[in-house]
Amino acid sequence: MSDTDTPAILVIGGAGYIGSHTTLALAAAGYRTVVYDNFSTGHRDVCFGDALVEGDLHDRKKLAQTMRDHDIQAVVHFAALIEAGESVVDPLPFFENNVAGTLKLLGAMQDAGVGRLVFSSTAACYGNQSTGDLLDENLPRDPVNPYGHSKAMVEVVLETLAAAHGLNAIALRYFNASGADPEGRTGERHDPETHLIPLVIDAARGKRANIKIFGTDYDTDDGTCIRDYIHVNDLASGHVAAIDYLLKHNEVGFQAMNLGTGRGNSVREVIDAVRKMAGKDFPVVEEARREGDPAILVADAGRANEILGWQARYSNIDGIVRDAWNFAVKTDQ
Template sequence: MAVLVTGGAGYIGSHMVWALIDAGEDVVVIDRLTTGFRWAVAPEARFYEGDIADRELLSTIFRENTIDSIIHFAGSIVVPESVADPLAYYENNTVRSRALIAAAVEAGIPHFVFSSTAAVYGTPDSADPVREGAALRPESPYGSSKLMTEIMLRDTAAAHDLTYSVLRYFNVAGADPRGRTGQSTAGATHLIKVASEAALGKRDGMVVFGTDYDTRDGTCIRDYIHVSDLAAAHLNALQRMRAGEGSIVANCGYGRGFSVLEVLDQVKAVSGRDFAVRIAGRRPGDAVSIVADPSVARSALGWTPKHDDLAFIVRTALDWEDHLGKRNMR
């Protein structure tokens, strides 16, 4: 049996493909290469270039491969961009996901892992770590588009032979410790990626959006999870479903948060380099503070993170950024 990874040439998807290959899985990838890279896909995986809403292409993939599971990463992820162009996000994240789910049901594929987000919660009512039962109040079209897909999966699973795992990511960062892949998209907005570029002189500094939030230093607080730990959570979710367990929703984070300024201090300390930091106003759609309660992932998925250390996350991000610089020079 094979696993179909959508968006498998992208940042998180490419790490997932490597994790599956390392685990001895047969892997198929579909990616339209809008933000992903063909070279980022493990050579052992079978690759199809195209859109997840292309039913003819999906039919070909299902005919040529024995797929028992889909891990769905394909989607747009930039919160301010979603505020500026909400219809594009509903089209890419929700409408196309609906097409993929329909194709899975038609093909009789029983297992579906969905890449969701902590943005479905919005700003929580308290500073306590967020549990899966917290109120779902997304503050951006990005968060809403992901929540709509969660609802579609829930309702589809109630009507058809489909088991799903929804993993709500907190802030994903870092790169493969073995240096095989990392965040490579030009113009990426992830904080640690941007700060790493600034530390290595690829940017003339960076901007902090908002220093007047009700937090310990006035900047937003997030729970940063290493991308390899996140991939491991997906693998555990897949194995759980194959063992006959039911559908699940689980947070993926470490349960502790860092402010924007604390992250920048860590990047400067690990890199040993200073860089300019400019202050600007708040961005639309940014939640104030959100930290995961990962109890469900740890207990139900049997997930034990290996890289719960901000310095390690930053080090792998810097190493990958340095590798990209050398790669682009060749």
């Protein structure tokens, strides 16, 4: 690394969906970036860091050495197993990777004297508390699946370390990450894919037989569930804002902040947006509700707006679907 005046950020899980977009955004904001990833679910062709280190979250020594080698000022931590349904069937790997792995990272940060962290948390921390009101960070953590528990547990650890050792940590609780880089450099490529928008796009492109709606009798205008879809570029700019904030303020402690838009779209609205983009119809199958799906999950994004000065700018459903569609077509997924 030549330019030592430019703060260097370690992006753990930078080969993944949200990490790759965030690496691009950090670079555009003038940061040096080092991507650290084990490629368990990430992709080598979307590592945009100034440097790449192949390594595992559990490797405390390698993490600390990487931080020292690159004079890391702050860490953004995306690496996790993310599939909530799978976490119910086989929880242990979720606690091993998401919790035990993060403890190694926190140890490495102590070893290397790095005291700033942005952590990928999730709306799953709220569980099923939604009453239709916007979800704000004053609600207690009440996850309903092992994935959500793994994230909530890390938040508790961060809160504890902030109080004990002065760690400065911001946990960003994402709502429904969606869309793709408008320039098509990266996008959503989970395998298996379980997120609604790529699945509807697959149905529209004939890559799957149909799209299923789980529950059409919810207490919402069209009977289907409402979620807060946030464009991945807005998530990326939220991380840049959190890093800017951590570098400017010394006593942040632990703070949890929602990244969402404060507006929701129903499943039928998402399907309509894809239908419009595709210019054709495709089979939609109505099924019974799935257990544990709340009717409405929408963020109160006031805290991130106020403290970080962050605003969602790309997050309207037509723009999200357009960018996701273009990426799917370009990569012919």
